[in-house]
Amino acid sequence: MAQGRTGAAASQTGIRIGLSAVIIALRNREAAVLTTHAPDGAPALPFGPFDPARDRTFELALRAFVAAQTGFPLGFVEQLYTFGDLGRASPRATPGPDQAREVSVGYLALTADAPDDPSFGASGRDAAWTPIFDIFPWEDWRRGRPALVERLGAALSAWAGDDAARRGRAESLFALSPNARWNEERVLERYELLYEAGLLAESARDHQRPTPPALGDLPMTSDHRRILATGVGRLRSKLKYRPVLFDLTPETFTLSELQAAAEAVAGLSLHKQNFRRGVERAGLVQPTGVFASDTGGRPAELFRHVRPEPGDGGAFGLSLPGQR
Incomplete structure (x- = not known):
């Protein structure tokens, strides 16, 4: 799986550039991310296109569409990554005759101001603060090893079979063996392993596979959950x-x-x-x-x-x- 479209703007070179924002705040002692909804109804990060004929910079374009979509003004932001490899599996190619290659640019923003009043999300705006551990429940070890990790361990073991490399990755990333230590920074690697093992709804969606048993997690549109995993891992490291x-x-x-x-x-x-x-x-x-x-x-x-x-x-x- 790979990062992909977070908006689309066509250019004369056949490249589409999308911008996504991972905006994190603390609400009621929980880390939360600002979410909207994609046209398919799935939770999404604020995202939109970069138009090279109209937008002066990526950051200005990002700030404009986040404010328009959510009513939330961005403070400090930093770029997470720029991703433009060919052959990305998720999401699928952009519909249309041009099938343009897509470049995805993600940003991380932190705020101490997470409004919770009737004006937030009003005037047709679609915005909410979603707890991060609703999206990644296996990442919450504040009360010890989550029971879900044991369940995931069994599913990953069945997927790995006799493949030592797969088994080693699962044991290391989810601290399944007695000597393994949980590394909170490896959020993206854990998400990618679960995707590869077909245990996430996004994997079933992208590869036309049967929907896996529910994990109590919250899937997101396109590759937005992968983008969020990148942001959470970056933030945990920066702490x-x-x-x-x-x-x-x-x-x-x-x-x-x-x-x-x-x-x-x-x-x-x-x-x-x-x-x-x-x-x-x-x-x-x-x-x-x-x-x-x-x-x-x-x-x-x-x-x-x-x-x-x-x-x-x-x-x-x-x-x-x-x-x-």
């Missing part, structure tokens, strides 16, 4: 070397709220004391002297993010000490 988590949090927060945010993105349960020591040792936060009274217990102090000074060396990410 460890850039202070990107603070792009998802409000201006002030308690350390418990910060830990919950890190867990919601990483899909891990983190050791409380070690997490706090790591945050404070890295100099990423400073106390405000103000205490929150709505914590359900003893008032907790609010902190704010301390941005590194220009020219500071080293990494400024978060340590993610898992529970043992």
